[in-house]
Amino acid sequence: MKSADKIKRFFEKAELNVNSNADEQVFKDVLQAQQKTTKKLSAMPEIWRITMKSPIVKLAVAALLVIACLTGIFMFKETSSAAWAIEQSIEAASQYKAIFIEGLDSERTWREDGSLEQRPYKSWAVANDDQTIIEKYRHEVDGIPIIITNGQKTWRYDPNTNTVQIENRPYVASECWCGSQLLEQLKGFHDSGIITHWEVTYGQEPNTDKEQAFLRIAWLEERYNGPRSLWIEFDMESKLPVSFKQWENPKWGGPATLVGEKITYYENLTDELFEFEIPEGASVIEH
Amino acid sequence: MVEDKLLIFRFKQGHSEALRRIYDKYKVGLLKLAFVLIGDVNMAEDIVHDMFVKFAQSADRIKLTGSLKSYLITSVINQIRNYLRDKNRHGENHLEGIELPSSSQRSPHQWAVLSEQLTLLSQALQQLPYEQREVVCFRMEMDMTFRQIATLQRASVNTVKGRYRYAMARLRSLLNSEVEK
Numbered sequence: 001m002k003s004a005d006k007i008k009r010f011f012e013k014a015e016l017n018v019n020s021n022a023d024e025q026v027f028k029d030v031l032q033a034q035q036k037t038t039k040k041l042s043a044m045p046e047i048w049r050i051t052m053k054s055p056i057v058k059l060a061v062a063a064l065l066v067i068a069c070l071t072g073i074f075m076f077k078e079t080s081s082a083a084w085a086i087e088q089s090i091e092a093a094s095q096y097k098a099i100f101i102e103g104l105d106s107e108r109t110w111r112e113d114g115s116l117e118q119r120p121y122k123s124w125a126v127a128n129d130d131q132t133i134i135e136k137y138r139h140e141v142d143g144i145p146i147i148i149t150n151g152q153k154t155w156r157y158d159p160n161t162n163t164v165q166i167e168n169r170p171y172v173a174s175e176c177w178c179g180s181q182l183l184e185q186l187k188g189f190h191d192s193g194i195i196t197h198w199e200v201t202y203g204q205e206p207n208t209d210k211e212q213a214f215l216r217i218a219w220l221e222e223r224y225n226g227p228r229s230l231w232i233e234f235d236m237e238s239k240l241p242v243s244f245k246q247w248e249n250p251k252w253g254g255p256a257t258l259v260g261e262k263i264t265y266y267e268n269l270t271d272e273l274f275e276f277e278i279p280e281g282a283s284v285i286e287h
Numbered sequence: 288m289v290e291d292k293l294l295i296f297r298f299k300q301g302h303s304e305a306l307r308r309i310y311d312k313y314k315v316g317l318l319k320l321a322f323v324l325i326g327d328v329n330m331a332e333d334i335v336h337d338m339f340v341k342f343a344q345s346a347d348r349i350k351l352t353g354s355l356k357s358y359l360i361t362s363v364i365n366q367i368r369n370y371l372r373d374k375n376r377h378g379e380n381h382l383e384g385i386e387l388p389s390s391s392q393r394s395p396h397q398w399a400v401l402s403e404q405l406t407l408l409s410q411a412l413q414q415l416p417y418e419q420r421e422v423v424c425f426r427m428e429m430d431m432t433f434r435q436i437a438t439l440q441r442a443s444v445n446t447v448k449g450r451y452r453y454a455m456a457r458l459r460s461l462l463n464s465e466v467e468k
Contacts, residue, residue, distance in 0.1 A: 003455070003459050004455060007427065007455065007458055007459070007462065008427055010404065010408060010462060011408065011427040011428055013402075013404050014319075014323075014402060014404040014405035014407075014408045015402040015404070015405060016315055016318055016319040016322065016399055016400065016401055016402065016405055017315070017399075017400040017402075018314065018315060018318070018398055018399060018400065019397060019398055019399075019400055022397060022398040023314075023398060026336050026339070026398055027307065027310055029336065029340055030306065030310060030336075030339045030340055030342075030343045031303055031306065031307075031343070033340045033341075033343040033344045034301070034303060034306050034343035034344070034346065035303075036344065037301075037343070037344050037345075037346050037347060087293075090292075090293070094292070130351075130353050130354070132351065180292070181292070184292060184293060184296050185296075187293075187296075188296055188297070188300055191297075191300070192300060
């Protein structure tokens with residue numbers, strides 16, 4: 001055995017235990033300190049607001065917070081063959097630090113006939129190693145890259161004016177990663193009673209027989225950008241959220257203002273995806 | 288990792304059972320780390336106690352950029368460094384000649400109960416310069432990589448590796464007969 005291994009073993013054998021009476025006394029002090037801190041939930045709304053305000057929201061939140069499944073594609077049926085729990089999805093999502101979402105976004109623009117104007121988008125996001133922030137981000141609308149963030153640099157492109165704005169900061173100042181962290185938020189909202197409606201149903205994709213779970217949630221509180229309702233589809237095999245829809249009302253009413261038709265998970269995404277090429281003739285404004 | 292993320296989330300919401308779980312999960316490791324680094328069990332207890340109290344008070348402000356374990360270790364290390372700096376500033380040769388109490392000498396109200404081997408280990412470690420002590424403890428006790436230690440010590444990886452080599456050579460000679468048992 002190498003001497004380093006012997007010393008390692010010596011460290012392992014060098015035990016420390018705690019006196020249970022003293023231990024309870026110490027924890028009592030710790031608990032009292034916690035109880036004096038009254039601002040419960042103060043950090044959570046901050047994250048939530050930042051996330052929801054950002055345009056990426058739409059996408060970030062989309063990543064998990066939303067739902068969807070196109071009506072008519074899925075055949076719903078109640079089944080109890082396997083139960084879904086959000087903790088499983090939190091763990092499953094934590095295995096991936098990169099996400100791709102494609103779907104339909106809206107700027108709440110309504111056409112004369114009353115229908116909602118929606119545009120197709122694609123978004124790619126990569127988290128930092130700890131999965132606490134979005135480190136890289138690419139957002140395309142109608143196939144045009146609109147926002148790209150690569151670490152500390154962000155390009156924003158306005159195709160109407162052919163202008164590129166460059167800023168030396170991440171586009172998403174949020175601390176929130178749209179993977180497991182958002183599911184954790186969702187769970188926290190549920191546990192703390194902010195979410196007023198939480199309903200899980202099960203179904204099967206008719207073509208493939210793949211089992212799915214559907215989560216329908218809604219809340220009213222304005223400080224969490226309510227009223228809002230979501231519908232999230234989870235694949236029962238992987239437990240991952242695979243699509244979503246989001247409404248800005250508490251009853252899943254009318255057309256969804258944000259739709260993630262498909263969410264794909266990756267361990268990572270190539271750096272080239274987060275390089276911005278200045279379009280020909282574009283004005284560049286550096287901040 | 289996921290468990291810690293959930294724990295910290297619930298802790299930030301004010302759930303005391305999450306705080307209890309965090310406390311139970313990390314208290315022994317942190318106490319042991321503090322003790323082997325400073326060689327004074329009373330001070331080690333005070334530092335870890337104080338760290339947990341501050342941690343409990345910080346629920347609304349805490350922002351983890353890494354793991355919970357790293358956060359707690361860094362908090363303890365910062366307090367130890369502050370303590371050592373204060374001691375040095377007051378001109379005391381703080382770690383030389385400390386007589387370490389054995390477990391049988393401990394007061395029944397003492398939080399940490401030390402094994403004979405831990406006492407021996409701490410005594411040997413006190414013979415090393417503080418930076419070397421940290422490197423060995425982080426490697427042996429916390430299973431940290433040289434790169435992680437380098438970040439924590441704000442030194443290069445090569446410097447950290449050098450400290451480790453010197454420390455291990457010295458420890459081998461100090462604990463020579465003990466490690467063979």
